[in-house]
Amino acid sequence: MLPEGSVQAERVWKQFRAGRARRLLEIPQKNQASRKRKGEWLWALKDVNVNIEPGHSLGVIGPNGSGKSTLFKILAGVMYPYAGRAETVGRVGALIEISAGIHPELTGRENIFLYGSLLGLPRREVATRFDHIVDFAELGDAIDRQAKFFSSGMRMRLGFAVAAFLEPNVLLVDEALAVGDAAFQQKCLERMREVLAQGTTLLYVSHDLTSVEATCARGMWLDHGTVVEEGDVREVVAAYRRSVEEVVEGRDLPRGPINVMSADVGSGGPIPSHEDVEVTLSVESDASRRAILHIGMSEGTAAPIFSVSRELHFVQGSTKITCALHDLPLPRGRYVLWVAVTNRMRHHLQSWHPTTTFDVTGPGLDPVPAAVARLSPVHVKATWSEGADEEPSS
């Protein structure tokens, strides 16, 4: 028998049937594709293993339709696998597809008690946590209103608060936080760390990779129902980011009036951190014109760590442009150079696209406190000193 809070799945397979059975009196469909698809079984999960010990955490990432929610439903015990075995020991608090079972006709208060008894908690135990839940969800007097009059944010807050405060042995959080505002998201992440520290097992699905990185110790990358990579969350997230970046780079760029033919950072080879570096671009224009060139650097995402721009003159044909960046503030790592060209009206002459990747050598970043997510890496030189305060406090 596994200890409480264990989550285990052994070689789990799950399939769904796309489409549905033919109805009587149905008009036959002309559409060839939809006819072929009808009744065909599709694998949602293929041979997936999960093994989490009590009090540990797993972040699951992957594109839409990769089987993340299906896996969570199986682990939550609401769905059964087609093959393999899954076991979750203890009480499960699941926040799957926002507002975990909030009943619209009931008031917030009634919903809290309903959800408590769904989890198998006696009434008086729910009552002792009631105030915490209402406080956390920031519902105040609205708690006695019917849930159908709640905003989607309120419903999500209530759902999260109930799931996280009824002290489950295992907490499953699936994409739920996106509805809340930034401050509440941070609060939820903090609460997730808190229950994790109290010994609750945490499983977290999100497209917000930074929050996954900041919350979970281990990561799992699912794609088309199979585990692509599993291990330390940073490595898994980094690998997933790289693959997303490759997909983006692999896209064909439509030719515009101005095209970037080649781009180089430095003169080949890794670039040392905090030194000057030259970015060299070769740009072809179909006419002589003035336009604004934007360049930026990122870890792969389209949102750059920093960007610079300048209005330049492009001749008809090829123009070579160099831009010297001084004291490059990037820590060790792999980065992508993004480029775009716009006119003064900020209309695109060439869209924002990745051109080349380059490596930076030098210092890494200092660790951050738990539950704090770093947005993008910037390395700033810091000098520290310590000594007794001249005015000691009484």
Added chain:
Amino acid sequence: MKTELGPPPELLFKRKIQTRTALRDLWKRRELIMTLTERELRVRYKQTRLGFAWSIIMPILLVIVFTVFLQRVVDIDTGGAPYAVFVYLGLIPWTFFSVSVNHGGQSLVNNSSLLNKVSFPREVFPIAAVVTSAVDALISTVILIGLLVITGYAPKVQVLWVPVLLIVQVMFTIAIGLMASSLVVYVRDIRQALPLILQLGLFATPVAYPIPFSPTFEKVYAVINPLAPLINGYRRTALFGQSPEWDLIGISALSSFVLLILGYRLFKRLETGFADVA
């Protein structure tokens, strides 16, 4: 088109359902059944003006319809009891049964949002539907007692048999509720058909009139429709001070018990796939 390779056959998931552990799990969740019942009652009458009065309007309306129309057309042998009382006594158990099955039948589909989130024995939904309509039946029974007092019926000792009849009726009701609710998830047509079937059932049960069958066929009919001897039993005990016809009640009890076991097994078997289709 050849589909992708599946898992090795020895890996196929087979859910082991032991009736004993399943019942223990269900017992552990008895509080949930009460909460769901409470929720059902609250939700049903929230934002209605008449509130709980709705739970007795339906049987009383039927009593009026039957008394005003049916009684005039056909001469019904009520054994000397006022027709309104006779009908009402049949309608309370019938309404209890039909509302339980109708609501219970839809309970899984209506609560699909909960089915996808938390794991617990799913039979709590149809069972909660039975408890909910039991509350309605209780209110109707209070009215019935008032009616009996007004019409001058003194309580008979035989009324003490009613709890035995009730146990059989609850078994039968839960059995049908379990079957209906689990089948509706897979075959949604049943959801549409259910009210129709129940409507027919009203006429195939001695609710508005006694059904005169030969003694042999009466026994056969008790197997098919265990409610028939039960409703006769309620009348015999409460109105006429007679004992129930035990041979028929026995058949009805046996039939209900077998149906309950079959219904529970069916439900538990289908339960595995609820979240896939609900």
